[in-house]
Amino acid sequence: MRITGAEAVMRTLEALGVDTVFGYPGGAIMPAYDTLLDAGIHHVLVRHEQGAVHMAEGYAHATGRVGVCIVTSGPAATNIVTGLTDAMMDSIPVLAITGQVASTAIGTDAFQEADVTGITMPITKHNELVRSADRIRDAIKEAYHVARTGRPGPVLVDLPKDILNATVEWEWDPEVDLPGYRPTVRGHGRMLREALELIGSSRRPVIYAGGGLVRAGADAELRAFAERLGLPVVTTLMARGVIPDTHELAVGMPGMHGHYAAIRALQEADLLVVLGARFDDRVTGRLDAFAPHARVVHVDVDPAEIGKNREVDVPLVGDVKVVLGQLLELLDDLAAKGRGDESVPDAAAWRDHLRTVADEHPLRCEQPDEGVLKPQTAIRAIHAAWGDDAVYVAGVGQHQMWASQLIPYSRGRQWINSGGLGTMGFAVPAAIGAKVGLGRDVPVVAIDGDGCFQMTLQELATAVQHDIPVAFCVINNGYLGMVRQWQTLFYEDRLSQVALPQDLPDLMKLADAYGIPGFRVERVEDLAATVEKAAAITDRPVLVEFRVDPDEMVFPMVPSGASNDEVVESAEEWHARRLAAANVGGE
């Protein structure tokens, strides 16, 4: 049967099981939008293409499925560049379909022409400019396959308009033929045994759990493995919740703004079992001072991550869910031979030590009983109101760090944020995408800053038009808080271009303009009642503004470029250290 290229796009998406796409039409992609009318695919019309790609990310983050966005050529395609980079950094499976000018016009600087495969080459896992209609099916199918397998990531397919209009013989063929793409899934047998031997002989082991565990859906395997061997677990910003924060082996988040005990756990460890993490600079601090006593077992599906930043004693390339399954099987085999205890480290004293450190170094926040509202208190109240079933989605900055630190997460995919790229403006569209993917029963709460919010707030219209009931919580301190914090700490409090007036815009009028309920909390005594009212609204979007103390800073903090051993727990401690250093220098 002969169909058009545009019809082939929709049929391929349908055959792949894609039921939802986020997008925005325009000149070059119009043939695809025409066939969309007859396809069994739900389309969410965004207000800016950046919204489409972040929604696709949020959808993918929350569900584990591939998020799909469709936009036109030129400026639309360049508008998704940030989101693609974000998906690349955080390994999120996204399929982006872009229109392109007619293949006869490519290279002529035609209207709305941009070299999109050229632009996105370094920020996608793969991309393709389709050059004939009979490649459409395979290009999209391969892109979908590459996006979701191995280390997930964004893949872009660029479709010239004449190719969408051309006709092609249609037949579905589910097979993928990519001779140069063969992700390793299973771990190497000898390395598995060596990993268990190292663990068994360690005394201060820690699992350094990263976002790869969340992508792989390996919550259960991680928990079983940690419990079986009694291994404490730190969860990076990308892995919060993959073991519940309330679990006795959970030590919290390591890194620049991590929990004190988690930072110490890595620094004092004699063995790191690194699962789907990549020794990001925000976790390691100064690399040559990171975990100085530790040997390393590193499990990652991407071989290039192993040995990239830190030398490894036992490399294990494979899907972390599969590898953990193999390790558990191996433990069963050993147990059957009466050697089950060999791999269990003698780490009781270490676990006790970490619990003591955690008890002695809690997160600090002095919230007065009335008056000024601390941002930390606002975030605790958000969690209290929307609860453990909700999914929380953050932007980037102080509010993100507090939301990661303070909410006790109970499962992977419950916490969605932009980690690697640090994309301000991520929360609003990502929360909408997550809600679309999760459906009515799971509350989705965006926790955003006032700076971030203004970068993508136009997507409120998307939420309203498509009836997507997300709770948008804006922690409004009237500043670019994290930049201000750095200016305070590292630039002698010389504040440069960080003030964003709290009334600009008036968020209650904004809620009104979008026709959604708006709530504002300014004083701590009003907090609980207002948040409860907002959380009771579950059938439409709601906007909640928290006007918080602008002077509050995120601690603990490892100063940028410093060793994790130099972690500071409060502003007072910071100033005391600065003063001491100045006095030493003066003598």
Place this chain on the structure above:
Amino acid sequence: MARDRHILGVLVENRPGVLARISGMFARRGYNIHSLAVGPTEDDAVSRLTIVVGTEAVQLEQIVKQLNKLVHVLKVIELGDDAVARELQLVKVDAGPETRSQIIEIADVFRARIVDVGLDTITIEAAGNPRKLEAMVDLLRPFGLREFVRSGTISLTRGSRSISDGTRARMRRVV
């Protein structure tokens, strides 16, 4: 700063843009390319690149891994010191009646060929390993170099083994 030189043989699918993907990856990650040569192979669907990189061994491992991540890259090997490595060089050198015979003599010593003789220049074609070609240029320089051009290194392992051993088995996967 004696940086190591390593020769990589890279088999790629013969697709538009594949060279840009590879050179872009090198640029983006700050890897240093000494030379790059690309051409056909015994299989029409496959091209072969020879890349000479200047880097330490640790970084070389990372380069190979990053190359392998590119979907159109089929295989990467490092060619050791014993591999056959050749470059092609064309040299146009000033040559009047009194120097012409000396220049031809030098070409003969290097087993190079005279490919063009003009009124006041000679153009010489030479193939060989980079050191030999450099030595020839050094000897010709005093006569006056008009211009010279040299290709990137191409390289094969010695013996019967081939880079494409084992890459023929194509993968087919169900989505």
